[in-house]
Amino acid sequence: MSYNNILVQKQLPTAIVTINRPNKLNALNKDTIGELHNAFKDLQKDKDVKAIVLTGSGEKAFVAGADISEFSDFSEKEGKKLAAKGQKQLFNFIENSSTPVIAAINGFALGGGLELAMACHFRVASNNAKMGLPEVSLGVIPGYGGTQRLPQLVGKGRAMEMIMTAGMITADQALAYGLVNHVTSPEELLPLCHKIIGKITNNSPVAIAYAIKAVNAGFKNTVNGYEQEIEAFGACFGTDDFTEGTSAFLEKRKAEFPGS
Numbered sequence: 001m002s003y004n005n006i007l008v009q010k011q012l013p014t015a016i017v018t019i020n021r022p023n024k025l026n027a028l029n030k031d032t033i034g035e036l037h038n039a040f041k042d043l044q045k046d047k048d049v050k051a052i053v054l055t056g057s058g059e060k061a062f063v064a065g066a067d068i069s070e071f072s073d074f075s076e077k078e079g080k081k082l083a084a085k086g087q088k089q090l091f092n093f094i095e096n097s098s099t100p101v102i103a104a105i106n107g108f109a110l111g112g113g114l115e116l117a118m119a120c121h122f123r124v125a126s127n128n129a130k131m132g133l134p135e136v137s138l139g140v141i142p143g144y145g146g147t148q149r150l151p152q153l154v155g156k157g158r159a160m161e162m163i164m165t166a167g168m169i170t171a172d173q174a175l176a177y178g179l180v181n182h183v184t185s186p187e188e189l190l191p192l193c194h195k196i197i198g199k200i201t202n203n204s205p206v207a208i209a210y211a212i213k214a215v216n217a218g219f220k221n222t223v224n225g226y227e228q229e230i231e232a233f234g235a236c237f238g239t240d241d242f243t244e245g246t247s248a249f250l251e252k253r254k255a256e257f258p259g260s
Contacts, residue, residue: 001042005032007057008039013050013201014194015043018057025064026056028112037089044099047259050205051197052097054120055104056113059186062105062129063113068138083143086112091119091144096216098209100200104193105129106186110168115144118153121212123179124193125171126186131179132168152219153179204241204257 001008007018017039019026043049056062071082094101094116103109103120109131117123117131125131133142133150141147142163151159154177162169174180184192200208210232218225236242240260248255 001038003035003039005029006035006039008043010046010049011194012048014053014197015046015049015051016053016055016190017043018055019063020057022058022060024067025061025108026058026113027064027067028116029067029070033086033090037093040090040094040097040101044097049099050201051100051102053102053104053190053193053197054094054116055106055190059107059128061107061113062103062109063116064108065111065113065134066144079140079143086144091115094119095121095145096213097121098212099205100197100208100212102193102196104189105131105171105180106189111135111142111146112144115142115146115149118149118179119145122181123174124182124184124189124196125174125180126189127171127183128186129171129174129180129183130168131171131174132166133163134166134168136164137166150179153177202255204239204245204255205259206239206241206257207236207245210236 005019005021007020009016017036019032021027021032040052043052071079074082101120103117103123105117105123105125107126107129109117109129111134114131114133133146135142147163150162158177169177171180171183175183182192214225214229214232217223217228241257244257245255
């Protein structure tokens with residue numbers, strides 16, 4: 001499939017999805033959100049893709065925010081619809097992806113850009129990255145999950161301060177807050193992601209998918225995370241990956257997981 005605003009490269013077992021609007025600092029617009037949804041949907045179906053890296057083109061920005069020109073004249077009803085559709089189509093979709101998604105934050109991650117990074121399963125940042133949720137400076141609040149995911153990651157107090165001040169934090173601050181897992185140089189950003197993915201792909205993709213589902217359940221008020229873990233744990237016993245993993249362990253050899 002061809003895209004206008006994103007690039008998809010497969011370096012198996014990894015796929016790299018790059019938001020490619022450098023003249024707009026990779027700002028999210030309706031078309032880009034739709035293309036990202038389609039790309040992630042296709043990649044999840046590809047059994048050869050074991051992990052996905054999401055990043056931005058150029059050296060300045062991961063995603064510098066949403067494309068404000070698209071919604072500056074929206075009504076209340078249109079604003080609500082915008083947030084609901086975006087969350088369902090992309091942000092929640094990535095969070096619940098059975099394929100691990102790593103955000104490689106290569107510059108500014110602001111507003112919808114930080115919300116997109118937070119929807120990924122974890123984040124790696126270059127040392128020139130800056131992050132923040134500046135929405136209140138525009139008279140609105142984060143609408144793509146920012147008010148929910150940021151407190152989960154950094155705690156309520158820090159999230160409140162970041163949202164209310166509309167300020168930016170550095171990559172090192174983000175690391176101290178727990179917002180990102182690692183900070184490295186711009187040159188080493190993708191190589192570090194590949195190194196981490198190398199460790200992930202040694203393991204059962206089926207078990208990883210169940211683990212993602214169980215962890216996410218713990219942050220949903222309508223789901224009992226412990227019950228979800230029990231169900232997922234039990235389901236693993238019926239998989240070929242479990243048979244291979246336990247056999248390899250007992251036979252003192254490296255597991256070759258079939259992914260089923």
